[in-house]
Amino acid sequence: MKERYKNRIELLQGTLDFIILQALRWGPQHGYGISTVIRTNSHEAFQVPTGSLYPALHRLERNGWVTSSWEMAKDKNREFRFYRLTATGKKQLAAEESKWNQLVTAIARMMRPAEEN
């Protein structure tokens, strides 16, 4: 069981980190919020399992790309653990983004060579 989760983390690791950082771009968010944002923003294409999400969040926090604090939620009358991007996290996101764009362009070129002409 555990192995299965781990494998998925590894498979997704680069992408998952990117997606989570991307989801935090619009402001602090708690874990459930992040998974909802990812799900809705991807039009239900990505469903991040909790067994990947929370390890990833804690890892990102250890890397110093996000920080967390217990804050009052606007719509609920209680505190949740909110994650927010740090300065290095923003840099990391920018780097991942340009890498991603390069990848997309490259793949697009390979898929539609005719358009280049």
Place this chain on the structure above:
Amino acid sequence: MNDQREKREKELERELRDHLELDAEAKMDRGLGAEEARYAARRDFGNTTLVKEVTREMWAWSFLERFAQNVRYGLRVIRRNPGFTAVAILTLALGIGANTAIFSVVNTIFLKPLPFPESDRMFLVARTNNRIGGTNISLPIYLAWKEKQGLFDALGMARPGGTVTLSGRGDAEQIPAYVISSEVLSVLGVGPAIGRGFQPDEAKVGGPSAVLISDTLWRRKFSADPNVIGQTITLGGRPRIVEGVMARGFEIPIPVEREAQIWVLAQVPSTSQDPSNFTFCIGRLSHGVTTAQAESVLTTPIAGLHDLFPKMISADERVHLTTLRAFTTKRAGTAPLLLLGAAGFVLLIACANVANLFLSRATSRQREIAVRTAMGATRSQIIWQLLTESLLLGPAGGLAGLFVCYLSFDFVLSLVPADLAHFGDISLDGRVLAFSLLLGILTGVLSGLAPALQSSTVDLNAALKEGKAGGGFGRKRGRLSAALVVSEVGLSLVLLVGAALMFQTLAGLLRTKPGFDSHNMLTFAVGLPHNSVFGTKEKAIAFYDNFDARLSALPGVQQVSYTSVLPLDQQAPDTLLSVEGNSKFDGKSFDAGFRFINPEYLHAFHIPLVRGREITNADSTDSEPVVMINQTMARRIWGDDDPIGQHIWFGKPMGPASMEPAPRRVVGIVSDVIETALEQTEANSTMYVPYAQTHGPADGATFAIRTSQDPHTLTPAVREILHSLAPDLPLRAPKTMDELVSESVVGHRFPTILISLFGGIALLIAAVGVYGVISYSVAQRTHEIGIRVALGASRGRILRMVLTRGLRLAAIGAIVGLIASHWLTALLRDQLFGISPSDPATLIGATLVLMAVAFAACWIPARRATRVDPLVALRYE
């Protein structure tokens, strides 16, 4: 850290609960019932415990945490298996204890700096082309070096002072002394613990004579009275001012025969023509000066001295600086390092044995490991857990080893030869402590790693099934433990061979015929003070004659002889001489050991005269100067020609100031005697001169009395006679000649006893190892043996089967050991004498001993195997 961890744990818990609640709320918003929504949320979430665990792994300290958990678990396992724990710790303690004890010696000799400030700047200054030998220089060289400014903060000279008679304080006593120039203390960077130290006028020729005394002497002879400073004491019949008491344990790091208790200030003249070569020069190099600079600057004045002393100083002399640490280390030789290697072998054997213990225990824990694996433990977790247990045992063994070392410390120290124990006491300091703990950790890893790796691969199906204890890895485990036993046996054999070689060397040396008969001889020294009673040669001769006559009258005394130096006690001083009228030696000098004797000497020692005549009482002060020489000297100078009647002239090559007034006629040739050490294969050139015909001041003599009974029984009578003749003269070091011979091999005894001890321990541990493996295999095969017996196998057959297995392992180990011995005993070559490192008889003998012990170790389990009751064995299934 625990608080922080707890907080984190709680936060994670809450975070995940929030997630579930938010999800359930969202699902309720979409129209699900409360119960249903909660259930769906939980289903979507997955396994909470697992999510927590993988998340926790992202925390940086989870490794440490798991380690702490392993430690707790390991401690529990160790507590629950006291027998196993005790055997493992005891085995490691023997190995680590042996290593720690030897390391404490090595630490002091090789690692610790000398106990002086900035000791790395302290150098022995010597010339390299020194014909006379060793590191000695003469006074003119020292004076020439001292003129060179700017190289050294201080440059001092020191020379062994033999012994001086301290009288006027209770019984007169001979005290070992060192003669030092005033700069020596500055070189060493120390001053007296009490007192003002030497005064400038005392260092000048003609000034008052000053001494420093040791703490030991101060306490023993002066009742630790601080008022002794500035007082005058009588040394060698002359008054000397005590200017200080040195700190306890102070010693000049250039050893003399007996540890000095008095340091006499040398009054160094400003010029000297004295060619005698008995001086050490030590210097404290100035900051910023390199040894190469100092060497080149100091070489120039030596070349100048060559013109003055062409025979003593050659034209191409060079100067060499050695740090005092390097000098003392070199003197220690390689024996301590060899012993450390041998102790390392013992430790490896102990590790192999403990590894085997772990292996056999892992087998009984197979089901536990299988269950943990089935519950989701990964292989690395299992390995870490098993390794943690051995990592706990290792340092425990280290501590126990330290205790073993502490218990055996006095014994080890008593073996260390005095000239190794110099300079800094051998003690259990922080470094030794760290060493033993480090060894503990190392042995923990070493003995735990292989078993842990091996045991972590469990065949779940086989292990979890009821029944067969052998499980999935019996075979692999068997191979590993057999390999461990083989290496134990092999290493033990190497140690056994080493011990046997050393032992035979020692025994061989003690069997060596030194050319004289050492049995039933009592020896002692009598020092003559330079005072009015004994100060002249005539008075000394009269005293010795009188003493001689009284001793000869004692019942049980056969001959009374005396000499300057006893063979095997100290080296007879070399004297330069010229051979008169011999064309081969024309203009060349020859050096030979010199000793004075009385006419009875040869008879007392049973040294045969080869040719010519012996020295008699007729060879007196007034008669023609004569000399006897030994066979080696006769052969080296005259070859086949007859030396009798030829003349040699003492000191002639050294110039008019040092030569005897007339040549000596060779009157007799004496059979060769081993002079300096039993290892000698060829005797030194030696000359015997009648005491009456010696020149210079009256010297102390060493007596050797041939007795017809136990020599020691005569000591009281001898002391009484001496006291009645001269109440102020001490009887020094009464010993039998046999004791002297035995003391001369003390440098061999130290490594021999320790290596033998290590060999014994190794053999014991290896025997336990063989026993363990064979017992285990018998226990494993109980079922099989039961079937064999049921099918009609005889007891003898079973016995043979088990013995064969054990002896086969031992034989493979022996072969490995013999091959290893071939390489390793070559390292012993320096320590061996009269025996080749690959002596076949020794190799065969050691192998037989080893096989016999292995046989004994297999015998008990083999007997047990023959008593297997087939009914019981088969029911067990």
